[in-house]
Amino acid sequence: MQYICKIDMLHWMIGRSHKICRKEGNMIKDYEDFKKFILQSTTIDLNAYKERQMKRRIDTLISRNKYDGYDSYSQAIKKDKKLMEEFINYITINVSEFYRNPALWKTLEDVILPDLISKFGENLKIWSAACSTGDEPYSLAMVMAKKVPMNKIHIYATDIDEQVLAKAKDGVYGANSLNGLPDEYKKKYFEKMGDRYYKISDDIKRCVEFKKADLLKDKYPTGCHLIVCRNVMIYFTEEAKLDIYKNFNRALVNDGCLFVGNTEQIINHKDLGYTFDKLFFYRKVQGI
Numbered sequence: 001m002q003y004i005c006k007i008d009m010l011h012w013m014i015g016r017s018h019k020i021c022r023k024e025g026n027m028i029k030d031y032e033d034f035k036k037f038i039l040q041s042t043t044i045d046l047n048a049y050k051e052r053q054m055k056r057r058i059d060t061l062i063s064r065n066k067y068d069g070y071d072s073y074s075q076a077i078k079k080d081k082k083l084m085e086e087f088i089n090y091i092t093i094n095v096s097e098f099y100r101n102p103a104l105w106k107t108l109e110d111v112i113l114p115d116l117i118s119k120f121g122e123n124l125k126i127w128s129a130a131c132s133t134g135d136e137p138y139s140l141a142m143v144m145a146k147k148v149p150m151n152k153i154h155i156y157a158t159d160i161d162e163q164v165l166a167k168a169k170d171g172v173y174g175a176n177s178l179n180g181l182p183d184e185y186k187k188k189y190f191e192k193m194g195d196r197y198y199k200i201s202d203d204i205k206r207c208v209e210f211k212k213a214d215l216l217k218d219k220y221p222t223g224c225h226l227i228v229c230r231n232v233m234i235y236f237t238e239e240a241k242l243d244i245y246k247n248f249n250r251a252l253v254n255d256g257c258l259f260v261g262n263t264e265q266i267i268n269h270k271d272l273g274y275t276f277d278k279l280f281f282y283r284k285v286q287g288i
């Protein structure tokens with residue numbers, strides 16, 4: 001009897017160790033494994049994002065959701081679409097607002113756009129890259145509408161996150177998003193919904209085409225006269241930034257303009273084929 005028990009015990013132990021070995025083979029043990037898992041399951045390459053910042057955010061999300069580590073969290077988001085969406089939404093940091101940093105929008109309105117229109121005509125090709133919930137491309141459409149007829153405005157707006165694009169297409173915003181927007185635009189292009197929400201007009205909506213695209217791997221448009229890419233480069237590694245600035249250069253026509261965020265000055269702009277125009281506005285001077 002004692003002998004049978006020992007054999008049973010041995011079988012149980014062998015079986016268990018097989019199970020553990022099999023499980024450990026696929027186990028997401030650390031951040032390196034987690035990055036590979038995310039690349040395979042979403043195509044998002046976390047290697048291109050600043051590691052300390054990104055890892056801290058992900059660790060916070062995991063413990064907030066009460067998982068005990070990368071492995072259990074990975075299993076959960078693999079199975080649950082909503083959890084996966086929450087993950088993508090959280091890591092991509094979607095904060096945006098209309099007319100963000102008003103003084104820079106004024107420069108765009110008074111100096112940059114008149115110059116671009118005088119050089120390239122009214123049918124400007126404009127790209128809002130990493131457009132989040134649409135506040136930026138819609139602001140562009142409103143400003144452009146002061147300069148050219150509405151039917152000539154076409155703004156291409158892209159982001160990696162499908163959830164923000166859905167919100168952008170919906171066009172409904174909380175009052176806070178409109179804090180920096182001059183009253184003239186608010187009155188002309190928004191309808192108030194209850195106390196706290198504003199709906200953007202269909203005229204402005206029609207000027208913007210939204211599409212999902214990853215700045216790190218998808219094809220860039222060509223022949224752009226203006227690219228607006230703000231408040232996303234801060235999350236990327238130096239290497240990734242360099243590639244993106246080079247790709248923007250190729251996407252722009254000569255003398256086309258790149259409008260960046262107000263903490264995103266391009267120190268080595270000359271090496272990347274740009275000249276400094278106004279603060280946070282660069283012009284393409286040569287192809288690279």
Ligand SMILES: C[S@@+](CC[C@H](N)C(=O)[O-])C[C@H]1O[C@@H](n2cnc3c(N)ncnc32)[C@H](O)[C@@H]1O
Pocket residue numbers: 092093094095096097100129130131132133135136158159160161164213214215216229230231232261
């Ligand atoms: C902080 S928001 C900036 C929104 C807007 N440009 C602004 O300045 O108000 C950053 C946006 O970048 C997007 N993003 C992050 N990584 C991206 C990538 N690899 N390709 C395209 N968009 C990306 C996020 O989904 C997010 O909507």
